[in-house]
Amino acid sequence: MSSQKSMALPDAAVAPKRQRGRDRVEAILATASDLFSEKGFDAVTMTEIAQRSSTAIGSLYRFFPTKEVLAGVLLQRYGSHVTDGLDAIVAGAGTASARDIAASLVGLVRDLQTERSVVLPLIDVQNDGIALRQALRDAMRERLEKILARGRTTPPADGSTRAIVLLHLLKMAWALALAAPSLRDALEREVEGLIASYLG
Amino acid sequence: MSSQKSMALPDAAVAPKRQRGRDRVEAILATASDLFSEKGFDAVTMTEIAQRSSTAIGSLYRFFPTKEVLAGVLLQRYGSHVTDGLDAIVAGAGTASARDIAASLVGLVRDLQTERSVVLPLIDVQNDGIALRQALRDAMRERLEKILARGRTTPPADGSTRAIVLLHLLKMAWALALAAPSLRDALEREVEGLIASYLG
Amino acid sequence: MSSQKSMALPDAAVAPKRQRGRDRVEAILATASDLFSEKGFDAVTMTEIAQRSSTAIGSLYRFFPTKEVLAGVLLQRYGSHVTDGLDAIVAGAGTASARDIAASLVGLVRDLQTERSVVLPLIDVQNDGIALRQALRDAMRERLEKILARGRTTPPADGSTRAIVLLHLLKMAWALALAAPSLRDALEREVEGLIASYLG
Amino acid sequence: MSSQKSMALPDAAVAPKRQRGRDRVEAILATASDLFSEKGFDAVTMTEIAQRSSTAIGSLYRFFPTKEVLAGVLLQRYGSHVTDGLDAIVAGAGTASARDIAASLVGLVRDLQTERSVVLPLIDVQNDGIALRQALRDAMRERLEKILARGRTTPPADGSTRAIVLLHLLKMAWALALAAPSLRDALEREVEGLIASYLG
DNA sequence: AATGAATGAGCGTTCATTCAT
DNA sequence: TATGAATGAACGCTCATTCAT
Numbered sequence: 001m002s003s004q005k006s007m008a009l010p011d012a013a014v015a016p017k018r019q020r021g022r023d024r025v026e027a028i029l030a031t032a033s034d035l036f037s038e039k040g041f042d043a044v045t046m047t048e049i050a051q052r053s054s055t056a057i058g059s060l061y062r063f064f065p066t067k068e069v070l071a072g073v074l075l076q077r078y079g080s081h082v083t084d085g086l087d088a089i090v091a092g093a094g095t096a097s098a099r100d101i102a103a104s105l106v107g108l109v110r111d112l113q114t115e116r117s118v119v120l121p122l123i124d125v126q127n128d129g130i131a132l133r134q135a136l137r138d139a140m141r142e143r144l145e146k147i148l149a150r151g152r153t154t155p156p157a158d159g160s161t162r163a164i165v166l167l168h169l170l171k172m173a174w175a176l177a178l179a180a181p182s183l184r185d186a187l188e189r190e191v192e193g194l195i196a197s198y199l200g
Numbered sequence: 201m202s203s204q205k206s207m208a209l210p211d212a213a214v215a216p217k218r219q220r221g222r223d224r225v226e227a228i229l230a231t232a233s234d235l236f237s238e239k240g241f242d243a244v245t246m247t248e249i250a251q252r253s254s255t256a257i258g259s260l261y262r263f264f265p266t267k268e269v270l271a272g273v274l275l276q277r278y279g280s281h282v283t284d285g286l287d288a289i290v291a292g293a294g295t296a297s298a299r300d301i302a303a304s305l306v307g308l309v310r311d312l313q314t315e316r317s318v319v320l321p322l323i324d325v326q327n328d329g330i331a332l333r334q335a336l337r338d339a340m341r342e343r344l345e346k347i348l349a350r351g352r353t354t355p356p357a358d359g360s361t362r363a364i365v366l367l368h369l370l371k372m373a374w375a376l377a378l379a380a381p382s383l384r385d386a387l388e389r390e391v392e393g394l395i396a397s398y399l400g
Numbered sequence: 401m402s403s404q405k406s407m408a409l410p411d412a413a414v415a416p417k418r419q420r421g422r423d424r425v426e427a428i429l430a431t432a433s434d435l436f437s438e439k440g441f442d443a444v445t446m447t448e449i450a451q452r453s454s455t456a457i458g459s460l461y462r463f464f465p466t467k468e469v470l471a472g473v474l475l476q477r478y479g480s481h482v483t484d485g486l487d488a489i490v491a492g493a494g495t496a497s498a499r500d501i502a503a504s505l506v507g508l509v510r511d512l513q514t515e516r517s518v519v520l521p522l523i524d525v526q527n528d529g530i531a532l533r534q535a536l537r538d539a540m541r542e543r544l545e546k547i548l549a550r551g552r553t554t555p556p557a558d559g560s561t562r563a564i565v566l567l568h569l570l571k572m573a574w575a576l577a578l579a580a581p582s583l584r585d586a587l588e589r590e591v592e593g594l595i596a597s598y599l600g
Numbered sequence: 601m602s603s604q605k606s607m608a609l610p611d612a613a614v615a616p617k618r619q620r621g622r623d624r625v626e627a628i629l630a631t632a633s634d635l636f637s638e639k640g641f642d643a644v645t646m647t648e649i650a651q652r653s654s655t656a657i658g659s660l661y662r663f664f665p666t667k668e669v670l671a672g673v674l675l676q677r678y679g680s681h682v683t684d685g686l687d688a689i690v691a692g693a694g695t696a697s698a699r700d701i702a703a704s705l706v707g708l709v710r711d712l713q714t715e716r717s718v719v720l721p722l723i724d725v726q727n728d729g730i731a732l733r734q735a736l737r738d739a740m741r742e743r744l745e746k747i748l749a750r751g752r753t754t755p756p757a758d759g760s761t762r763a764i765v766l767l768h769l770l771k772m773a774w775a776l777a778l779a780a781p782s783l784r785d786a787l788e789r790e791v792e793g794l795i796a797s798y799l800g
Numbered sequence: 801a802a803t804g805a806a807t808g809a810g811c812g813t814t815c816a817t818t819c820a821t
Numbered sequence: 822t823a824t825g826a827a828t829g830a831a832c833g834c835t836c837a838t839t840c841a842t
Contacts, residue, residue, distance in 0.1 A: 018821080021826055039326075042242055046812060056828045061813065063826095161386045165394065168376065172368050186361045194365065197397040221801085246837060256803045261838070418842080421805055439726075442642055446833060456807045461834060463805095561786045565794065568776065572768050586761045594765065597797040621822090646816060656824045661817070 013064050013073045025063050027053040032070055033116040041071055041125040071122050072132055078117035079136050086143035093150035102196035106188055109173040120174045140167060169195050213264050213273045225263050227253040232270055233316040241325045271322050272332050278317035279336045286343035293350035302396035306388055309373045320374045340367055369395050413464050413473045425463050427453040432470055433516040441471060441525040471522050472532055478517035479536050486543035493550035502596035506588055509573040520574045569595050613664050613673045625663050627653040632670055633716040641725045671722050672732050678717035679736045686743035693750035702796035706788055709773045720774045740767055769795050
């Protein structure tokens with residue numbers, strides 16, 4: 001593969017060294033984030049990303065040598081948004097009610113969307129390479145388990161199963177927020193209640 | 201598209217008139233169902249469907265003039281599985297407990313999977329044309345609303361919102377059952393509880 | 401790689417099942433053979449092969465899923481031309497003079513060119529995969545060693561080194577024949593003499 | 601091509617006027633020479649040359665407006681290495697034996713390789729423009745003819761044909777030296793003998 | 801009616817070269 | 822002058838769909 005050409009060039013994003021390039025990169029990331037969020041990883045084309053961000057295809061590839069890498073960078077960049085957000089919720093989980101925690105979780109999802117943190121939609125794209133996705137998934141699961149185990153002396157045996165379900169609930173919250181702008185708030189409230197009851 | 205040629209010829213599947221053709225069609229549908237279920241609509245190739253069902257590509261297109269139509273036929277054919285299943289649940293909903301209904305819903309999803317009824321994974325493939333998807337979505341929503349409104353004299357104002365959430369919960373059940381064979385049962389139980397609490 | 405799509409589809413040439421396809425394949429192989437011979441493997445594009453053989457690019461790829469495979473098929477198809485030719489020369493080598501053998505070798509190269517057997521130009525294209533090239537190289541080396549050892553009871557210690565040189569002489573004969581049509585015959589005679597002296 | 605812009609600006613390398621620039625140019629030439637020698641003209645990218653010589657791509661193009669020109673400069677610069685070397689051999693050819701001359705020729709090839717004089721690999725890159733290649737080829741041919749004609753009052757009629765073959769033998773010597781480090785010396789000795797016999 | 805060959809737009813990606821700071 | 826960003830034609834390849842036998 002890429003090693004044929006040059007072992008020295010890592011299959012990683014190239015950092016721009018000038019302001020112009022940094023702007024480009026931001027524009028690309030924002031566009032890609034939106035598109036991935038709208039249509040999913042596979043359905044988005046590099047050409048589309050280039051066009052929507054007014055970037056020449058060659059420039060896009062200068063900074064992001066593959067579509068995979070582009071997704072990886074988004075994951076890397078926004079990964080901490082999720083984990084930090086979850087950490088904060090974990091921190092307050094001891095004293096908070098199920099309702100409060102649910103509100104925080106849904107609020108987190110809403111914030112992620114405002115910040116274009118596409119983590120949730122990209123997290124289980126199946127692509128070879130890059131252990132990042134798994135790492136992020138694990139990191140989220142770990143926090144969610146803690147949230148589920150809050151206040152208990154012994155964590156429940158089915159903690160990991162429940163964390164998976166909870167993760168899916170967060171993805172559901174994301175999807176619902178995107179789908180129907182008019183119903184958005186009502187749906188959000190519903191999911192919040194749902195999550196609260198799951199945490200209870 | 202195909203409308204370019206002739207408005208008169210509908211983009212619909214051609215019904216085979218002989219036994220041989222009927223078998224072919226069955227094989228194709230079964231294969232397509234499996235593949236769509238495994239990898240999603242977009243990731244499946246017509247060639248792949250042809251090969252896995254030992255059908256010549258030309259024959260495949262004879263019966264199903266586009267990939268869209270193929271999905272549509274699956275939706276149409278298996279749509280009634282879902283609606284019928286939901287109808288049955290609606291019928292018993294008056295006297296059943298939330299737990300029972302939840303069990304029935306999850307059981308329905310499980311059954312759909314064994315019958316290769318790909319309805320859930322295909323229901324929101326975004327493709328132009330074909331109002332079928334919307335119709336099916338509406339049909340499901342309607343039943344789910346009834347389930348949510350069971351036993352009440354006036355249906356709750358937020359019934360439609362709640363039905364959307366419930367529909368997503370069913371999709372979630374489908375996804376979880378596919379994802380982790382080892383955890384399958386445990387996850388199923390979790391979702392069941394979740395749904396029960398949402399119905400309660 | 402290709403395994404992502406389907407393990408069942410081997411990365412090998414697909415055999416056409418109809419006459420039309422068989423003709424296509426012949427046309428493609430002939431064109432590819434000419435082009436590889438003229439400009440070398442790397443410099444030839446699949447588009448070029450398609451155009452020169454009046455084949456749609458999709459059709460080209462139907463029969464030859466990669467450029468590599470196309471070269472491989474040529475090697476496979478024409479490989480025996482070389483080895484058979486060399487075998488014949490080996491068979492007569494016991495009684496023949498160095499001059500005669502040289503004449504035969506150069507004649508073989510000429511024949512290969514008339515038959516468009518691109519073996520010589522393709523034999524050391526460096527591509528991952530496909531042990532065919534190595535096998536062919538070994539097969540040729542083996543025959544050439546026998547030719548060099550003809551009439552001797554014990555093969556010379558440097559037989560393999562000399563075989564390499566002899567192989568390069570054959571490649572040289574090929575190149576010279578292509579390069580200068582006007583000098584072709586004279587050059588051929590020269591190389592023949594050169595090879596004869598190397599065999600002496 | 602570049603001629604599209606301005607006929608006035610020759611497609612020639614720009615000579616740097618400061619020490620820093622001269623060093624840059626040296627680094628570029630050395631790197632390019634190595635790469636061309638390793639992988640051949642076509643397989644080497646300008647970006648690669650820039651990176652391996654720690655030069656910005658823009659700077660590379662400042663000194664060498666096209667890849668062609670870069671090869672041309674190498675040819676020009678190292679052309680004299682070959683011709684001078686051949687001249688020296690021509691000078692001594694009158695009294696030297698075929699063996700000695702062969703040894704000198706092979707020695708010259710070896711020296712060229714240590715000096716990174718990529719002349720031989722680049723000499724018949726087929727690119728439009730630049731008569732330099734032809735000139736160099738002619739210059740070499742001329743010297744080789746003299747070597748072949750040494751000691752004779754009338755040059756043989758087939759002198760030019762033989763010179764072509766001899767030139768190919770030198771290229772062969774170059775290729776063999778690169779190919780198999782372990783066999784290098786043995787192969788060199790073989791070619792030397794071969795050339796000697798061709799000169800005899 | 802059944803089959804497999806033909807088609808071509810489009811995809812992800814590369815690379816020589818030019819532009820702007 | 823030096824640098825790195827910008828450009829876009831071209832490449833190898835895929836795939837939904839149509840054609841011809």
